[in-house]
Amino acid sequence: MGTSRDYQTQGVILKQTKLGEFDKIITIYTPEFGKLRAVAKGACRPKSKLGGNIEPLTHSLMLLAKGRNLDIVTQSQTINGFLALKNDLWRMARALYILELIDAFTIEGTESRLLFELLLGSLHQLSEPDSNETALRYFELHLLHYLGYRPQLRRCVTCDSPLKPVINFFSPAKGGLICPACNSEENSRYEQSDTIATKPSFPLSVQALKVLRLWQSCDYVTSRRVKVKPGLSRELEQTLCEYIRYIVQRELKSLTWLKRLGKENVSL
């Protein structure tokens, strides 16, 4: 029988690391507690009952016991092992990118049910046979929104005037678009100064702006109706990746892998 020190939660396993010879520390994203780290004792033993239920990219139901530092997983049961993702390198790379983003953007103990639903929904969407890059872009845009980084795509972040349907400029540091007039002013200031390390903005096409605005405010099913050509798809990917890289201040490991796989796919 459980005690008051036991509690049950569902969650998606984001990652695991070895602890000593037989144990593992797992990082889980849960609806009730947000990100949570827990110890899975004996998980490395060949006959461990925890085994596959605590592998990354698994949706599990777990029983945990309060520990002095980290809580301890005492029982676990797989709800969805996402085999369609694990059995396909390309899909797995995309799914691991989503897990790494959740890990990079969240801190332990901050609950967000919406983020949990976005994570779980995106893993299901990536499992669909016809899923494509839209699922990743949709995830990125909504992750940014839930965590307070929603890019400003309606008004210039410098002068606040409504943006016109022309080429505008995306500024990761300012979290949104700059109108052409403000951008050329800022660029001339940038060229005169040698203290700013990175170029402050890059151009964004009218088409990319339209798609980003729509995806920011629609549901996933609607987002799938937009037909995105390869050139536009790359532009959308680069825009959001630049912004995310600016926020997390590093290159994501899974993204490097995803890009390498993408190149190999193109060369086939």
Ligand SMILES: [Zn+2]
């Ligand atoms: Zn402006």
